[in-house]
Amino acid sequence: NAGVTQTPKFRILKIGQSMTLQCAQDMNHNYMYWYRQDPGMGLKLIYYSVGAGITDKGEVPNGYNVSRSTTEYFPLRLELAAPSQTSVYFCASSYGTGNYGYTFGSGTRLTVV
């Protein structure tokens, strides 16, 4: 049972480049989330999805885009990377709100230089 899988684990980008962070879950969870974690800080929500075809902005969406064409996959797209996007990115999934907790992936460490 793989749970939530994120790729790549590490990446270095140059300013202005773009990339897609991949996230896949095999638990048939409806809800998926993208968070970023900066040093010494809590996680902040970037985008979330409550099901295939439905996405919405979180607390810090600027500079990012997402899509959710299937239940399993929830990629995060960075366009025109900036140094402020240097962070660790976590994908999470859940059956829903209320009675269900979150399952997290192992993270992608991104450095923009």
Next chain:
Amino acid sequence: KQEVTQIPAALSVPEGENLVLNCSFTDSAIYNLQWFRQDPGKGLTSLLLIQSSQREQTSGRLNASLDKSSGRSTLYIAASQPGDSATYLCAVGNNNDMRFGAGTRLTVKP
């Protein structure tokens, strides 16, 4: 807007000691509260999930309590071990979102 605060930011204890980590939140209208453990350079591992209707949850040496009216949760770790050294994150679940505290970095010395 929900704000989650964890005190202390760092804690160092000798092995075998019982300890309490604190989490406070500003909006009591929560769905649940979840405690996570994060090892350096790793992802988050769920420890305990408390539903809004519950007051505590236990798993092994861990016990988490929830007092919605006062906006507080505690994570009690009994008989601490060096392997418990990690950052512990508290997260409060609202509709479609979970807000995180900055964490408490715990060091258990042999």
